[in-house]
Amino acid sequence: MANRDECKKKVYVNGDVYTLPLRMKPPSKMPKEALAFFREKGRIGGRMRAANLSASERSEQARKAVQVRWAKRAEEAKQMKGKK
Structure with missing residues (x-):
């Protein structure tokens, strides 16, 4: 399992900075690299959340x-x- 700090990383793509939670650009205008990063971090967050549920x-x-x-x-x- 990843810790919370790992999920707060920044992604630098073509001089733009993307962080979680993403509120800067709609997903249709984001680079593929940034989308892939956030998709993976979302999976980690979902696993962490599920692990904490009964x-x-x-x-x-x-x-x-x-x-x-x-x-x-x-x-x-x-x-x-x-x-x-």
């Missing part, structure tokens, strides 16, 4: 995610049915 908290969050996913699919099916 089994019941992780289960509850997974249950909510499944409910949201199924609700989206039901809405998409309803829209497709309406288009016919």
